[in-house]
Amino acid sequence: MDLGVGRIGDRDLGISAQEVVTGRTCVIAQSGAGKSWGIAVLCEHLCKSYIGFCLIDTEGEYFSLKDRFPIIWIGSDEDCDFDIETVDLYPVMRDAIVSSRQVIFDVSEVDMRAKATALVNILYELESELRKPFLLIVEEADKFIPQSRDSIKMIEEISRRGRKRGLGLLVATQRPSLVQKNVLSQCNNQIIGKLTIDNDLKAVAHFFNARKEVEELITLEPGQFFVMGGLVREKVMMKFGGRETKHRGVTPQISTVRPSPQMIPEENPVEAPEGEKKGRKAEIDLLERNEEEDDATRIRSGTPIEEDDTGSAVPTLIERDEALRIAQGFCKRSFWSRRYLERITVFERMYWPLIIVEVKYLGGILKKTTRKSSFILEGFHGERVDPGDGLRIHPGFRELIGLDETAVSILSVLSPAGLTDLEIEAETVLGPARVKKGIKLLLKQKLITTMKSEEGATVFVPLLAHPIPKLSGLHQTFRQKLIPLSGESRNPVITEDELRKILKGLEPSAEITRFKTIFYPVYEATIATGAGNRRLFLDGITGREVIGFPE
Numbered sequence: 001m002d003l004g005v006g007r008i009g010d011r012d013l014g015i016s017a018q019e020v021v022t023g024r025t026c027v028i029a030q031s032g033a034g035k036s037w038g039i040a041v042l043c044e045h046l047c048k049s050y051i052g053f054c055l056i057d058t059e060g061e062y063f064s065l066k067d068r069f070p071i072i073w074i075g076s077d078e079d080c081d082f083d084i085e086t087v088d089l090y091p092v093m094r095d096a097i098v099s100s101r102q103v104i105f106d107v108s109e110v111d112m113r114a115k116a117t118a119l120v121n122i123l124y125e126l127e128s129e130l131r132k133p134f135l136l137i138v139e140e141a142d143k144f145i146p147q148s149r150d151s152i153k154m155i156e157e158i159s160r161r162g163r164k165r166g167l168g169l170l171v172a173t174q175r176p177s178l179v180q181k182n183v184l185s186q187c188n189n190q191i192i193g194k195l196t197i198d199n200d201l202k203a204v205a206h207f208f209n210a211r212k213e214v215e216e217l218i219t220l221e222p223g224q225f226f227v228m229g230g231l232v233r234e235k236v237m238m239k240f241g242g243r244e245t246k247h248r249g250v251t252p253q254i255s256t257v258r259p260s261p262q263m264i265p266e267e268n269p270v271e272a273p274e275g276e277k278k279g280r281k282a283e284i285d286l287l288e289r290n291e292e293e294d295d296a297t298r299i300r301s302g303t304p305i306e307e308d309d310t311g312s313a314v315p316t317l318i319e320r321d322e323a324l325r326i327a328q329g330f331c332k333r334s335f336w337s338r339r340y341l342e343r344i345t346v347f348e349r350m351y352w353p354l355i356i357v358e359v360k361y362l363g364g365i366l367k368k369t370t371r372k373s374s375f376i377l378e379g380f381h382g383e384r385v386d387p388g389d390g391l392r393i394h395p396g397f398r399e400l401i402g403l404d405e406t407a408v409s410i411l412s413v414l415s416p417a418g419l420t421d422l423e424i425e426a427e428t429v430l431g432p433a434r435v436k437k438g439i440k441l442l443l444k445q446k447l448i449t450t451m452k453s454e455e456g457a458t459v460f461v462p463l464l465a466h467p468i469p470k471l472s473g474l475h476q477t478f479r480q481k482l483i484p485l486s487g488e489s490r491n492p493v494i495t496e497d498e499l500r501k502i503l504k505g506l507e508p509s510a511e512i513t514r515f516k517t518i519f520y521p522v523y524e525a526t527i528a529t530g531a532g533n534r535r536l537f538l539d540g541i542t543g544r545e546v547i548g549f550p551e
């Protein structure tokens with residue numbers, strides 16, 4: 001039997017139900033890449049095929065399956081079928097296995113390790129006796145089977161010996177590099193989506209034949225996954241299909257609207273209508289009603305953010321401990337003794353400002369067509385960046401900061417061979433006095449120098465390390481999840497007024513239509529080298545060194 005969980009182009013893709021239920025599968029992708037969506041689609045198909053499973057739900061996001069299917073919901077909510085603190089798990093799970101029922105084991109509000117340990121011990125014991133196909137699904141596996149002594153040994157045991165007992169295992173994680181290696185290596189089926197952190201790409205590289213395929217992971221869209229192993233005849237790239245029940249794993253949305261009295265229960269309690277249930281389902285319904293009203297003011301994952309919200313940040317993916325370990329790897333060691341010759345003296349996470357800029361200007365041969373450009377500045381240093389897959393720098397903007405319109409205009413017309421002052425006047429259509437002033441400023445900033453032409457005339461030659469960007473070539477959009485900023489942040493070095501001067505110098509008709517600051521996590525390390533200090537910046541999303549900024 002196949003479960004039609006996804007599509008390859010216009011074609012449906014079925015994956016082997018037998019393999020899912022009794023095999024060992026890993027679902028790996030970074031946050032927001034569609035793991036919980038995909039797992040929920042899989043669960044819907046298992047429900048429709050009357051296949052039993054138990055899902056350890058760490059975020060309390062799967063109970064909506066209950067809207068369509070007769071699932072047993074064990075958790076802390078008032079709507080739950082069993083209270084997780086008091087339930088007698090043994091008979092409930094025995095019944096679920098025997099009658100192929102589906103169970104959501106919601107540990108989102110309790111000590112998850114303790115509860116999960118109790119559950120997996122019982123499941124293993126029951127299956128040692130019953131030997132009926134049943135699937136254990138472990139969300140956020142890095143919390144339960146991390147690469148440390150804290151790993152729940154019974155999950156490791158199930159990964160090794162579950163199959164013979166009919167007990168399958170599906171583990172999901174955003175951080176494969178943090179999960180017990182021996183569990184991942186037991187996974188004969190793999191469903192792998194977008195990953196960008198180097199360590200995580202390395203951790204899954206052995207599942208692929210070619211480096212090119214591993215690099216392809218960086219470019220995948222939410223919902224797209226490589227499916228491999230016994231689940232399919234040959235490796236495919238598919239997109240999980242639509243959900244029948246509501247997806248609850250959405251990013252909380254920031255609202256700039258003052259909360260309505262309904263949303264402040266302490267001050268202004270709202271009586272639930274007669275007969276209406278309380279509990280999380282009812283709460284979420286209420287929030288959804290309010291969200292519908294506030295739609296226009298919300299930030300949605302993957303959609304442009306609103307103008308008037310402040311203090312939004314890209315969520316950090318690399319925890320401090322891991323970042324520190326990575327930074328340690330940058331410290332020099334003695335070749336012979338392996339002793340560290342450098343040491344980290346300061347290590348902190350800092351949010352750097354990213355400025356999202358949109359510009360309108362007149363383009364075309366006759367300069368009569370309105371054109372648009374957009375780009376992103378890393379506001380702490382003032383360099384243009386692409387934050388899609390970690391901070392990637394496009395150098396060439398920083399040197400313009402602090403210049404006025406005239407100086408930028410002169411720089412933008414200078415050819416590498418240089419121009420005389422008269423030629424500059426002709427190219428820029430600026431008067432002699434302004435050109436003289438601009439040249440003076442550029443000479444002072446060491447952005448141009450003077451040379452003699454063959455005819456003996458003085459020419460002004462640019463001293464720029466990188467070409468100046470052209471507005472017509474800037475079309476960058478920002479599409480990342482945002483959460484409220486919480487943590488230390490750096491101040492931007494550039495204001496909207498300063499940027500306006502630069503843009504006017506590049507294109508006199510340019511007008512800024514958007515100037516929006518959001519924040520991006522970077523770990524800053526100070527490393528004592530013996531000959532002074534050096535600075536290291538690590539990207540808080542990818543763990544890679546951020547290269548190209550001054551220390």
Ligand SMILES: Nc1ncnc2c1ncn2[C@@H]1O[C@H](COP(=O)(O)OP(=O)(O)OP(=O)(O)O)[C@@H](O)[C@H]1O
Pocket residue numbers: 029030031032033034035036037038174222223224239240241242247249250251
């Ligand atoms: N197959 C899909 N079809 C349509 N939309 C999808 C699909 N997969 C993901 N999405 C969209 O991407 C969003 C994020 O997906 P999801 O919540 O599953 O991410 P995740 O990998 O579980 O993230 P996290 O690990 O942070 O929980 C969803 O809210 C949904 O809007």
